Amino acid sequence: MAKEYHTINQIAGPLVFVEKTEPIGFGELVQITLPDGSTKRGQVLDTSDEVVVVQVFEGTGGIDRASGVKFLGETVKMPVAKDMLGRILNGSGDPLDNGPPIIPEKRLEIIGAAINPWARDNPQEFIQTGISSIDGMNTLVRGQKLPIFSGAGLPHNDIALQIARQAKVLGGKEEFAVVFAAMGITSEEAQYFMKDFERTGALKRAVVFLNLADDPAIERLLTPRLALTTAEYLAFDLGMHVLVILTDITNYSEALRQIGAAREEVPARRGYPGYMYTDLASMYERAGRIKDKKGSITQFPILSMPGDDITHPIPDLTGYITEGQIVASRDLHRKGIFPPIAVERSLSRLMGQGIGPGRTREDHRAVSDQLYAGYAEGRDLRGLVAIVGKEALSDRDRKFLDFADAFEDRFVRQGKDEDRTIEQTLELGWELLSMLPLDSLTKIDRKFIEKYHPTVKKK
Amino acid sequence: MATKETGRISRVAGPVVTAEGISPRMYDVVLVGELKLMGEVIKLVGKKTVIQVYEDTSGIRPGEEVVDTGAPLQVELGPGLLSSVYDGVQRPLPVLRENQGDFVSRGITAPGLDRKKKWEFTPLVKKGDEIGRGAILGEVPEGNIVHRVLAPSDAKGKVKNISSGNFTVEDVVGQLDSGYELRLMQRWPVRQARPYVEKLMPDIPLVTGQRVLDLLFPLAKGGTAAIPGGFGTGKTVTSQQLSKWSDAQIVIYVGCGERGNEMTEVLTTFPELEDPKTGKPLMGRTVLIANTSNMPVAAREASVYTGITVAEYYRDMGYDVSLMADSTSRWAEAMREISSRLEEMPGEEGYPAYLAARLSEFYERCGRVKVFSGGIGSISVIGAVSPSGGDFSEPVTQNTLRIVKVFWALDSKLRERRHFPAINWLTSYSLYSPILEDWYRKNVAEDWNQVRLWAMETLQKESELQEIVQLVGSDALPEEQRLTLDVARMIREFFLQQSAYHAVDTYSPLKRQYEYMSAIKRFSEHAKKAISLEVPLERISTLPCRADLGKLKFEETIDADLKKVTAEMDKQFASLGG
Numbered sequence A: 001m002a003k004e005y006h007t008i009n010q011i012a013g014p015l016v017f018v019e020k021t022e023p024i025g026f027g028e029l030v031q032i033t034l035p036d037g038s039t040k041r042g043q044v045l046d047t048s049d050e051v052v053v054v055q056v057f058e059g060t061g062g063i064d065r066a067s068g069v070k071f072l073g074e075t076v077k078m079p080v081a082k083d084m085l086g087r088i089l090n091g092s093g094d095p096l097d098n099g100p101p102i103i104p105e106k107r108l109e110i111i112g113a114a115i116n117p118w119a120r121d122n123p124q125e126f127i128q129t130g131i132s133s134i135d136g137m138n139t140l141v142r143g144q145k146l147p148i149f150s151g152a153g154l155p156h157n158d159i160a161l162q163i164a165r166q167a168k169v170l171g172g173k174e175e176f177a178v179v180f181a182a183m184g185i186t187s188e189e190a191q192y193f194m195k196d197f198e199r200t201g202a203l204k205r206a207v208v209f210l211n212l213a214d215d216p217a218i219e220r221l222l223t224p225r226l227a228l229t230t231a232e233y234l235a236f237d238l239g240m241h242v243l244v245i246l247t248d249i250t251n252y253s254e255a256l257r258q259i260g261a262a263r264e265e266v267p268a269r270r271g272y273p274g275y276m277y278t279d280l281a282s283m284y285e286r287a288g289r290i291k292d293k294k295g296s297i298t299q300f301p302i303l304s305m306p307g308d309d310i311t312h313p314i315p316d317l318t319g320y321i322t323e324g325q326i327v328a329s330r331d332l333h334r335k336g337i338f339p340p341i342a343v344e345r346s347l348s349r350l351m352g353q354g355i356g357p358g359r360t361r362e363d364h365r366a367v368s369d370q371l372y373a374g375y376a377e378g379r380d381l382r383g384l385v386a387i388v389g390k391e392a393l394s395d396r397d398r399k400f401l402d403f404a405d406a407f408e409d410r411f412v413r414q415g416k417d418e419d420r421t422i423e424q425t426l427e428l429g430w431e432l433l434s435m436l437p438l439d440s441l442t443k444i445d446r447k448f449i450e451k452y453h454p455t456v457k458k459k
Numbered sequence B: 001m002a003t004k005e006t007g008r009i010s011r012v013a014g015p016v017v018t019a020e021g022i023s024p025r026m027y028d029v030v031l032v033g034e035l036k037l038m039g040e041v042i043k044l045v046g047k048k049t050v051i052q053v054y055e056d057t058s059g060i061r062p063g064e065e066v067v068d069t070g071a072p073l074q075v076e077l078g079p080g081l082l083s084s085v086y087d088g089v090q091r092p093l094p095v096l097r098e099n100q101g102d103f104v105s106r107g108i109t110a111p112g113l114d115r116k117k118k119w120e121f122t123p124l125v126k127k128g129d130e131i132g133r134g135a136i137l138g139e140v141p142e143g144n145i146v147h148r149v150l151a152p153s154d155a156k157g158k159v160k161n162i163s164s165g166n167f168t169v170e171d172v173v174g175q176l177d178s179g180y181e182l183r184l185m186q187r188w189p190v191r192q193a194r195p196y197v198e199k200l201m202p203d204i205p206l207v208t209g210q211r212v213l214d215l216l217f218p219l220a221k222g223g224t225a226a227i228p229g230g231f232g233t234g235k236t237v238t239s240q241q242l243s244k245w246s247d248a249q250i251v252i253y254v255g256c257g258e259r260g261n262e263m264t265e266v267l268t269t270f271p272e273l274e275d276p277k278t279g280k281p282l283m284g285r286t287v288l289i290a291n292t293s294n295m296p297v298a299a300r301e302a303s304v305y306t307g308i309t310v311a312e313y314y315r316d317m318g319y320d321v322s323l324m325a326d327s328t329s330r331w332a333e334a335m336r337e338i339s340s341r342l343e344e345m346p347g348e349e350g351y352p353a354y355l356a357a358r359l360s361e362f363y364e365r366c367g368r369v370k371v372f373s374g375g376i377g378s379i380s381v382i383g384a385v386s387p388s389g390g391d392f393s394e395p396v397t398q399n400t401l402r403i404v405k406v407f408w409a410l411d412s413k414l415r416e417r418r419h420f421p422a423i424n425w426l427t428s429y430s431l432y433s434p435i436l437e438d439w440y441r442k443n444v445a446e447d448w449n450q451v452r453l454w455a456m457e458t459l460q461k462e463s464e465l466q467e468i469v470q471l472v473g474s475d476a477l478p479e480e481q482r483l484t485l486d487v488a489r490m491i492r493e494f495f496l497q498q499s500a501y502h503a504v505d506t507y508s509p510l511k512r513q514y515e516y517m518s519a520i521k522r523f524s525e526h527a528k529k530a531i532s533l534e535v536p537l538e539r540i541s542t543l544p545c546r547a548d549l550g551k552l553k554f555e556e557t558i559d560a561d562l563k564k565v566t567a568e569m570d571k572q573f574a575s576l577g578g
């Protein structure tokens, strides 16, 4: 039985300092018993001969100097089992539903070890989300981590849900699962997800972790790691294809900043700790595929950019780690376009590996490049039109302007339940490209134009 | 021989561990705790030793043992480096996977060089020869090159015996009179630069096959370049393009704190590609150091040193080596993280005050040099920089720009319009251009430099005209200026844009680059003449040769096409009349 100490000498923010202990391991799990008999959990952040610093997940409210501190002799572990599918747990991994207790098949360290880069398999299986602006322009593949950069009031949850509903690998009939981790979102938002999961029957295949807005902030540091540990178990032990939705990374990062401040660390930018890149990477990098293993982890983190500022440290550091980003646009949203995906600012870096002959179609890359170029040119002209008027434009320019509008209106815009195949997406792309002068299609090989261009191809 | 001293841990705070009871030297390697985690001494205060640990320290407690190995962090140098994949402290990742599974666990070491593999050694010295610093003892075929076995720095004297045959890296292949045993392998401390005779002028280009780089902003063999850019602007793709196509004999790719999947991509694509120099598999000239963002930060900090030391070793054999470090910002962040745990006084944005010094020490280790083994070798370094918020005024970018001679500025605006490589042609520069002029003149074309200047000027003019266009629209400009805009557009879309993913476009030899830009220039000259004869621009820019010039870069037959289109161009302009 672990010894109980009553030697707290300082409490500051989420941190408790305990003196005169036996040697305590770094990262060990801690249980604190309050005078009223309730308990809280924490983790060792710093350990020395003199003092042990404990970060308390549920917040330090109510802890006094006389509270008992027990070091449990092991680091934080997550009990996992296949039965977790269909269950709703809190941010610390305890059941919230009234279901039976989960009998663990394994207990896993929640600080997952890094996948050996040599053991990784190249992610290259195209996931069809049915959303043109993603499939056509920013293609997702299995094992990718692709965040949604959004802003307050934008429909990122709808985008995430539509992806979760429609995502499929063509020709595949493998086992899949969704792991959903909420960090500091409102219960209303959480309900929105849960309802959709229930409506579509996805809940049976999902494990849900809920740390809501009124749950302790520090627990948010735990929640995504519990979720990812579960996902790894489902993917690499049980061979499932797991989609992990983490929302909202911004709330997670705030909790990280809070710990840093409590430890009086020297901050990097805007008060966030200097190790935030590494810390975020320790979550995002837990996506991927492993050689000779069936399953995969695909991550969809959602974050709201404070002030819609993509250079804010949270989206910035995320963008540096993830394999691209889907950026939600307030402009498109205002125009009433759903999904309001700003394709020009979005990117999927693994696109190249997931598209082309045998995966999507041979002309995919060329079509997408040309759509980008045309859209960019049309958007530039909008600025000019505002000054000189549409009449001052050349004929060619006017075509580009119309193309950009049509692109937003027909290619980007689609229904919340509209599930387009990749062929439909590409055909739509060609149809739009045929609005442009033929000689401006410089990014497409002759042979593709001859084969696919609606007015050129031989009928 | 170093004595192994034992002490105890007194504090653990993340990757930083404090110990008592040992008196090591700075940068000695120590083994920490019962798991014997590898660490390095980074500070000595009173009786305390502060150690940065290369592995996760969870569960390590005060009181556990610490052993001083008495030696600094070293890498093993010898045959077998090429085609290897290491973590930041030269542990071979394939061996780690074999020993511990798909996830990197702790406390397991494996030597950098395979102990069992035998190498065919042919001596180049014989009994009685006097050898000294940098002498070439013999040769071993390795990967795509001949590995020259160099005498270690402390091997001096007369050769007593030396034999040819098949040896492991540890086998004794010969002896000196002093009894010194010669082997295929040696060790070198990573934080110490390997010596050379003298630095030489970097007057030969590192040919990259990337048009915007080779023509507009060339790098010299032995030169330094920085590629700063916000996320997703193309640092990694550019670095990988250079490691695939640059005409170096050896490539060291350091994935420093970046993505695991990117390493996998290199590992799956490189073996299928050919070394443009030798036609052998690309991996045979490559050493990969992969310390991804989720691997321990202290090992990340070490990874660039491990990389540059391996680079110096091949340079010392007289080879041209290029090293890509992606990303030096993650290395700087590792320094910041360690420094902050040490509670050091921070400089700008929390980076340690010695950031600038470390960066310049690192870049100083490259160059084109005369080596002790007699020949000339070079190390070119290309450092990716990931500025926070994409803002180039931050400390890592600024301190790097003070050192490097080539600046390839990646631009988010260009990326948004899928102009790749998204290298901004107005803000980028290369200080090597004037030094390299001669070489191009002799090896590619007499008027290479004129063509280059013409292209730069046209782009410069375009940007000036753009400002006017933004206000009044292009129709308000005189024909001649609209032509400049059109030609600049051709330069941008045809020449500067180059897809890394297109089988033909991905690599462009110098001769072809020259022909291509010359053809655009020729078009421009014809067009100017036509306009002066009052041919409307509309007719010029719809000539078939213009569109053909844009498309031919994707065709296998590009070189022949270029000739054809140039000839066609002359005819088409002639037919415009005037």
Ligand SMILES: Nc1ncnc2c1ncn2[C@@H]1O[C@H](COP(=O)(O)OP(=O)(O)OP(=O)(O)O)[C@@H](O)[C@H]1O
Residues within 6 Å of the ligand: A319, A320, A321, A347, A348, A349, A350, B229, B230, B231, B232, B233, B234, B235, B236, B237, B238, B258, B386, B420, B421, B422, B498, B499, B500, B501
């Ligand atoms: N030369 C190129 N040809 C074609 N596509 C390119 C080229 N350069 C970059 N890209 C595109 O840009 C994407 C991002 O490039 P890359 O991964 O190199 O960015 P990065 O600067 O390394 O970003 P980060 O800092 O986040 O690592 C690529 O996935 C690719 O789609």
Ligand SMILES: [Mg+2]
Residues within 6 Å of the ligand: B235, B236, B237, B258, B326
């Ligand atoms: Mg990169």
